[in-house]
Amino acid sequence: MTGEQQAAPIALDLGPQAALDESLSAYFDKCTEKLGFVPNVLRAYAFDAVKLKAFIDMVDNLMLAESGLTKLEREMIAVAVSAVNHCHYCLAAHGAAVRQRSGDPVMGELIAQNYRAADLPGRQKAMLDFAVKLTEAPDKIEEADRQALRDAGFSDRDIWDIAAVAGFFNMSNRIAAATDMRPNREYHFMMREDTSIET
Amino acid sequence: MTGEQQAAPIALDLGPQAALDESLSAYFDKCTEKLGFVPNVLRAYAFDAVKLKAFIDMVDNLMLAESGLTKLEREMIAVAVSAVNHCHYCLAAHGAAVRQRSGDPVMGELIAQNYRAADLPGRQKAMLDFAVKLTEAPDKIEEADRQALRDAGFSDRDIWDIAAVAGFFNMSNRIAAATDMRPNREYHFMMREDTSIET
Amino acid sequence: MTGEQQAAPIALDLGPQAALDESLSAYFDKCTEKLGFVPNVLRAYAFDAVKLKAFIDMVDNLMLAESGLTKLEREMIAVAVSAVNHCHYCLAAHGAAVRQRSGDPVMGELIAQNYRAADLPGRQKAMLDFAVKLTEAPDKIEEADRQALRDAGFSDRDIWDIAAVAGFFNMSNRIAAATDMRPNREYHFMMREDTSIET
């Protein structure tokens, strides 16, 4: 781990990292092993082990558990919501995730810039239309919006997952904004090579 | 528990309630004991025990754990955020909580209607100004906004909690809107008596 | 009349109450008789008898005169408009009126929080959709919006009344906001008992 990674992850001074139990320590180790670093959002939460654990439990369930949505689709929602909220942290971290899960660096850019330009299949377009309306004007969601998702092939269980992921990033975007959360530098460089070029 | 309480808590059909382990069952029992009912948000999440547990762990930590913010202050943030988002469920449930924790039915109404009219002490006014800006324009939060909280007497640790609670209700408001979540009827009637009248 | 009711109704010092003629005095007496108090909006206007009379003449005609809209429907418009504008005074006073005219405390809350969650009949949903669009984006009302009201069963005469009531509360909300108008405390406690419980 370089010195740079140890820069403060947010603009608040929350004191030293809490003592992490074995399971949380293992989780951090696994991040370092897989990503090369501990994501700064986890380092930010680490001043309080209970809060850290609650955050990890929720986000891992949302993004990785069994669902009618693919993992890529859940990352697409994360990025489309974060684009509305102009969230630097989440666009960097989850933009990288879209690039990686799609294997397509351009797709990651497109969702971060404007998903409407991405020429998405109807199912994914409907999914992001809902997530973005829910972000911009939650009070105006009506039954017709839910029905549009059903018409695009989503089950009620899927609609819950779309809502839960879109809701979650409306939370995370705001915690990142409130604390000036800074993405790990590495995110910017992940999966940038042009995979369409045959060698 | 009346038949009415058993009406569907949301407009999505997510199938039957999952099997709840002992700890979750006890939690539901405690709700019924203390409130007279299980809050519909929990009934909504109960189709999946893992999601239910993650939700409870996070919300209980945020609203009840040790903090520089009083429990009433955290409920005030919940209601001020929900007022911006016009969230029926959260205004009903957390409006009741503000009435109860403040012991003042009028205060609950004020925060739900427009906290700026509530003639709050400077500390609480600054807290809600931050929470509302974070809700309306998260991308425009800057160091000056954090500093205004410090100037009002909040520590960096408190600022985290303000952000975390405001963020959380931006999530919950959207999950409620997306699913047409309906508050338990009882919320509307809690703590409505005028406590200023001496008998 | 208690001392509390005599607190200043607004944040402006407009001098003493004007001399009220017999008809206005009788009007105030009737308020006290029926409500137990003179609404603070009338006390605010009472610095000038001509303005007070013009206000009463207009509001009473709008809310009480013969119309294709029921008195409850007119109060629903008042509350839905005031919710958009987050008007503390009007949400308190007309929220109480919706509770009383509907005989349903929950209905009053629903319209104040988000009428879209109220599962209203098509006619009333169309009425409030129009009133809210007229509040949020008056410049974007087009013939199709009027036609939607006709399709929901309203006559042109009814459309006038919907517009006039919605317009009026866009005025009142702003006068209340500009002057920090404070609702009489009593409003918060009116019609809060659960009328669905048989005894």
Added chain:
Amino acid sequence: MTGEQQAAPIALDLGPQAALDESLSAYFDKCTEKLGFVPNVLRAYAFDAVKLKAFIDMVDNLMLAESGLTKLEREMIAVAVSAVNHCHYCLAAHGAAVRQRSGDPVMGELIAQNYRAADLPGRQKAMLDFAVKLTEAPDKIEEADRQALRDAGFSDRDIWDIAAVAGFFNMSNRIAAATDMRPNREYHFMMREDTSIET
């Protein structure tokens, strides 16, 4: 009166003009005498003599009664508010009034287009800043906004009048929008000559 003036004043069919009592008839006659026509807003209201009278009583008091604001200043508020709301009727009718009361056709255009470009004296700039904020975001008016008016030399009584006029045009703009109210053609041609040119 030409046939053109008799075109329908609004897009609603409200039936024939009500019987007007002597005082209202005299009022219409006086309009015709002074302006050459009856303003279409009055013709629109004339389906109901009670509504017509209430409207006239309120608007005449607001715009013509004794006040710390000049009649021109009240018309400036009318136009600045109507510019925010893009109200065709009120911009035409009250734009003409600003041109006439100021004796300056350019001033009328400036307020209708963007009062911030009008290089107004501090008092009038503060007055329109308040009126426009009250129009755009009534829920965000705070004591500091009232104080800014006092600092610009306005009394509390003047602040009431600013609020009342700004509020009134937020009502009128919406009634005009809802009914597609059409200004009398004559308004467009009033006071258009360049008065700065000496002959």
Added chain:
Amino acid sequence: MTGEQQAAPIALDLGPQAALDESLSAYFDKCTEKLGFVPNVLRAYAFDAVKLKAFIDMVDNLMLAESGLTKLEREMIAVAVSAVNHCHYCLAAHGAAVRQRSGDPVMGELIAQNYRAADLPGRQKAMLDFAVKLTEAPDKIEEADRQALRDAGFSDRDIWDIAAVAGFFNMSNRIAAATDMRPNREYHFMMREDTSIET
């Protein structure tokens, strides 16, 4: 040329007018000949002959070159866009152009105030709906918006021109706002006579 016309055209001090080559000098002369003055936007740009020429080349091509849109239609777009942005300079200058090109002073006012009230033919209504959406929410333009123009009879080449004119005035409105650009006084008085009155 009067002294008044020589007042500073903007609130920035950009130094003396650059030396204009023969073609630009001739252009200014032609303006004076046809309009009686050099439009202040050109005087503003004249501190730099290269910028001035680039501006003239673009605007003249957009507004005067061969197109499926009439010159009046292009001016209508200019005014409708400028109304959204409340641009004093462009409303004055291009409002005059709409009055002149249409030969109808009322039409100029209508587009400047609210084009939705202008009872336009379907083609022009569709054109301005697109231009205004492109102004207010460019990120939300989708294929359906382009198709609506095709359905109204526009070719793809026409759509380019609508976009290019609407885009251009979104630029000009902002340069005018940033520099406090002041329209030549003459614009306010052009084509104000009522041409519908036969003599």
Added chain:
Amino acid sequence: MTGEQQAAPIALDLGPQAALDESLSAYFDKCTEKLGFVPNVLRAYAFDAVKLKAFIDMVDNLMLAESGLTKLEREMIAVAVSAVNHCHYCLAAHGAAVRQRSGDPVMGELIAQNYRAADLPGRQKAMLDFAVKLTEAPDKIEEADRQALRDAGFSDRDIWDIAAVAGFFNMSNRIAAATDMRPNREYHFMMREDTSIET
């Protein structure tokens, strides 16, 4: 040049490329030489040589001519404006330009995501604050906004350039949105290597 680059640059069918004169042909050749491709915005304009030339003359003057702003600063404005408007084309093309001119891939991302998180020097922060306000609310720019730029060290001549560049991208963003302009694929891959890593 690959087949992919020859895909349609926009969603409008504007017919074949116009005959380009020697100077425009040379310009296209130079693009291909320096970038490896002709930017799609130029290919889009190439249906009409006059429009193409006017566009190139304006953009090259704005972005490359002598100015008190560095070329990087002008690209930063382009990207900050395009982020507000969520313009896929301009974020891709000018995001790449910021990465290249700064020699810092992370800086390019930061401005595209949220410039407020970029910890910029006061001068550049003030410059982007102005450009973004001019984008979001041009009608609300006042002398104080210009003065803030002067206080940050900008001359009036610099303010013109800030306004002109910000204005230009408000035009380009909208033409790109209206036509569904697609950035050349190559932009996504330019200057992505981490230049801070020493080898």
